[in-house]
Amino acid sequence: MNVILASTSSLFGGNYLEYLTDELITLFNGIDEIIFIPFARPGGISHEAYTEKARDFFSSINISVKGLHEFADPTEAVNQAKGYFTGGGNTFLLVKTLHELGLMGVLSENIKQGKAYLGCSAGSNIGGINMKTTNDMPIVYPSSFDCMGLVPFNLNPHYLDPNPELKHNGETRETRINEFLTQNTIKVVGLREGNWIRVVGDKITTEGSEMSRIFEPGKSPYELQPGASLL
C-alpha cells in the first residue's frame, strides 16, 4: 500500500495541505490526476466548492483533481482512478454517503491493491477499522460504522491533550478513548495535529512533528516518536 492518513489538512495559521507538500509529491509520484472525495463537506459547503479547494492546492504540484460527485458512475470512477484524496469534515456524513453509494469496499480494495491514498481528518478516520473513535458530531445516521481497515487499528485525528486549566466537566479526549476501550479491543492511535500515519508496502509508521499517543486494551497509554513502527 501507499497511504497517508493525516491528523489535519492544515496546521494552525498555515495554508491548506501546505505542510504536507513534500510528502504528497512522494505519495503521488508519477500520477497526474486524482479523485477527490468531498462527501464530508466541512461546514456544509457544496461538493463543488470543496473540490475547488483541493484542486487549488494540487495544481501547485501539477496534479489535476476531479470530484467524485462529478461522475455518473462513482464505482467505475473509483475503479478507474490512479489515486485518491478524501478531505475532512464530518465523519458520520462521509461514512453514511460512502455506504449509501456502496463505495467503502470498492475504495478499500483499490487502495489495498496499491493505489495512492491521502486522507485528512475524517478522510483518515475511514482508513481505520471503524469510525468509533471519531471526534465528530453524529449529525446523520450511517448504515454502519465500519470503515476501510487500511490499517489494523483506529485513529483519533486532531488528538488533543487534556487542558488542566479548563474548568469544564466534558470528557477529555483521553477519557473518551478509554471509554472506547471498555467496549472494544481495537488499538487507537491519537494523532496530534502535525502528524500522519504512513503506509508503504507492509510498513506502517507514525510521522510528523509530534509524538503520537497510543491506546491499547489493558495497557497504559504510551507515546511513539515520529518514524516509529505501528505494527
Place this chain on the structure above:
Amino acid sequence: MNVILASTSSLFGGNYLEYLTDELITLFNGIDEIIFIPFARPGGISHEAYTEKARDFFSSINISVKGLHEFADPTEAVNQAKGYFTGGGNTFLLVKTLHELGLMGVLSENIKQGKAYLGCSAGSNIGGINMKTTNDMPIVYPSSFDCMGLVPFNLNPHYLDPNPELKHNGETRETRINEFLTQNTIKVVGLREGNWIRVVGDKITTEGSEMSRIFEPGKSPYELQPGASLL
C-alpha cells in the same frame, strides 16, 4: 410533565448533584424512591458502582434509589417506578442499551404521563428528539439515534464557547452544531454547565446560572436568559 434536563451532574470542584439539590427536592416532591438508569457508564464503571454514587446523593434528600439493572423485568420496573434519574456518560452506550431493552418508548410514555424525570448530560440528551447533537464518542453502534422527545428540540450538554487562544483545527462546538443544521431542521439548545431545562406541565424554560445558546435553521445563534421560555 415534570422534568429536569441538566447540562452536567456536577459543577467544577463541586460534589455530585449538589448544585441541583433545591431543584431536585421540588422535582421529586412526595416521592420516596426513584429508579436510576446507569447504562451510560461513565469511564466504564459498573452499573453497581454508578448506582451507588447516585444513591449516596439521594439519601441526603431522603429518596431511595434502585438501579434499573437490578430488575429482572426492566419494562415492568419502569412502569412501576415513581420517578427516574438517568446519569451521564456515553450517550451512544446509553441509547444503544435503551433500544436493545425496548425501554426508550416505555420510559418516554411514563414521563409524558407525568412521572418525574432527571437527566444529566447523556441522560439529558435522551430527552431531546434524537442524539445527533451529542458530544460523545461513537464507541458503540446503536440501532437508532432516536430519543424520547420530551422536548421539541435537541440538546447539546456541556456547551462550550470557542476558545480564541486554542491553536487547534478541530471543530468548535458551534461549528459542529451548525453542521448539524445543514442536515437537519431541529432546534438545538446549547446548555452551558450550570444550566438545565425545566419542564413543568406544558411550560419549558431554560434555568441556571448561565445564558443558553440557541441554534435554529436559518437564524444566527442567539442567547436566552435563565427563566426564558423555550417554546
